Amino acid sequence: MEVKTLNRESWLSAAFSALAEGGAEQVRVEVLAKRLKVTKGSFYWHFRDRTELMEALQENWKIGRIEAINMQTRLNGQSPGERLRDVLSLYAGNGNPRGMAIEMAMRDWARRDARASEIVAEVDRERLRCVSELFAGMGLAEDDAFARAYLFYSFIFGEGLLARSAAPDRFEKARDICGRVLVPEGA
Structure with a gap:
């Protein structure tokens, strides 16, 4: 039998997938071990317990989101308006469904957990500052x-919460108009 070697990032990736699929309650050692096709013992090489995993998940998300907004709002020779339109386009259409699912799961988690709430607030402060x-x-x-x-x-x-099927023939046009209201052309 082949022995599978996992690192901390493998466990975090599986935890993010579970978070996206079912929220913080679904991030369980047994579930992750089954998903990764390893024993629970492998988990304890990388984390003391589930609490440490959950803290690492929060911190990893925070760092990733803050790095992303800082990178996304760097001018790189563009005008502020051009950069803002580029950021809007990152979220256009279906964007990144897994990323949005993780975002929503983090926000849901923050409703019940003080540390998650602090993490989400820190990310939001940085997003609002940059924009x-x-x-x-x-x-x-x-x-x-x-x-x-x-x-x-x-x-x-x-817009990520609205059902596009409610007005599929008008969604794209409405999105474009909203984008122009937020960031007028020529700005």
Whole structure:
């Protein structure tokens, strides 16, 4: 029989998949071991217990989201408006269903867990800061830039909750119009 060697990242990847599929309650050592086709003993080489796994999951998500927004909002020779339109396009269409499922699961988890709530708030603060800076770079006052960033993220996450099948013939057009309202052409 071949012995399968896993590292900490393998366990975290499986935990993120379980989180995306069923929320924090589904991140169980037994379930992950079965998914990875190993014994539970393998888990304990990398984590003391489930609590340590859950803390690592939260921290890994936080670091990944903060690195992503910092990278996504770097100007790289673009105007702030162009960069904002690019960020909007990252979330267009079906985007990243697994990423959105993890995002929603983290937010659901944050409703019941103080540490998860702190992590989500930290990520949101960084997202709003980065996007506010782009809007400020378009000439908006600080409060207006923050309010526009707030609307920007409300739109991105809100549209992920709407059933596209409710108005399939109007969805793309409405999305384009909303994008132009948030980030006017020529900005």
